Amino acid sequence: MSNSQDTHDYVIRAIRPDDWPRVKQLRLDALRDPVAHLAFLESYDEAAAKADAFWQDRAVGSGEGSTTARQLIAETSDGEWVGSVTVLIEEAGTKDWAGYPVERRQGHVVGVFVRPEHRGSGLIKTLFDAGVEWARERGARRVRLLVHEDNARAQGAYRKAGFVPSGVSVPSFRDESQNELEFVLEWPS
Numbered sequence: 001m002s003n004s005q006d007t008h009d010y011v012i013r014a015i016r017p018d019d020w021p022r023v024k025q026l027r028l029d030a031l032r033d034p035v036a037h038l039a040f041l042e043s044y045d046e047a048a049a050k051a052d053a054f055w056q057d058r059a060v061g062s063g064e065g066s067t068t069a070r071q072l073i074a075e076t077s078d079g080e081w082v083g084s085v086t087v088l089i090e091e092a093g094t095k096d097w098a099g100y101p102v103e104r105r106q107g108h109v110v111g112v113f114v115r116p117e118h119r120g121s122g123l124i125k126t127l128f129d130a131g132v133e134w135a136r137e138r139g140a141r142r143v144r145l146l147v148h149e150d151n152a153r154a155q156g157a158y159r160k161a162g163f164v165p166s167g168v169s170v171p172s173f174r175d176e177s178q179n180e181l182e183f184v185l186e187w188p189s
Contacts, residue, residue, distance in 0.1 A: 010074040010082070010123060012130045013064075020052070020059035023071065026081050030113035038148040039112070041173050062086055070134045071111070074123055083114035083123050087131040089138055098170050107135030107143035112154070119157075128161040132185060142187070146180040148172060158183045 015023055024047075030036065031044040062069035067089070074083035087107045094102050109131060114124050132143050145163065147154050163183035172178040 009077055010126065011077075012072055012074055012126060015059055015063045015071045015073055017056070017060045017063055019063070019073075020055040022073075022081055023059050024050075024052075024055040026073070026084055026113065027111070029115070030084075030111070033113070033116075035151055035153065037174070038151045039154060062088075067138065070131065072127055072130050072134070074114075074118075074127055082118045083127055084111060085109055085124075085127045085131045086111040087135050087143065089135065089140065098173070100170065104141040105139050107132065107138075107140040109143060109145035112145070112157075124157045125161040128158075128163075128185075136187075142184055144182055144184045146170065146182055149179045149181055155181070155183070161185075 027047055028044060031040060031042070031047055033039070036044070058071075060066070062071040064070075069086060069088045071084060071086040073081050075081055087109055090096055090102045090106050090108050092102055092104045096102055096108065109128070112124070112127075114127075135143050143163075144166070145158065147158060149169070163185045166182045166184045168182040169179040170182070172180050
């Protein structure tokens with residue numbers, strides 16, 4: 001039996017409000033990854049300490065009815081959640097989470113995670129494609145993400161999904177002596 005699955009075996013869908021316990025569990029699993037300290041803005045302990053109301057709000061705020069954020073999950077035929085991406089819509093004229101100006105309506109990918117046994121299957125590109133399509137349908141002119149300068153595995157996956165470095169870097173949220181690199185996927189206007 002092979003560890004990797006053909007990406008056609010996955011259902012990609014938006015989370016629903018009643019999915020909040022699974023949203024919480026997938027996030028906690030992601031925060032146990034060996035490179036979680038490079039990839040996520042919170043620790044396992046910080047996330048585990050959050051009240052159920054936080055996860056319920058997250059499942060509504062980035063669920064199938066939201067127009068400002070969308071968390072997409074990959075589900076196997078037996079119902080296991082094996083990956084996720086979240087796309088936030090950033091409006092032109094506002095400032096992003098780091099205080100930098102947003103020049104055009106864009107999607108911002110956060111919370112990327114694929115379970116180790118499903119990596120290398122093309123699933124990350126399938127998730128990204130669905131997230132980019134959702135952002136484009138909402139008028140985004142591009143989609144971006146930030147990746148830690150030392151997270152080579154993630155950088156490789158993002159390149160395979162069509163993202164390229166923009167040349168922009170920002171100090172890391174956790175350690176200002178380190179940098180997060182912006183990767184973008186743009187399309188003709």
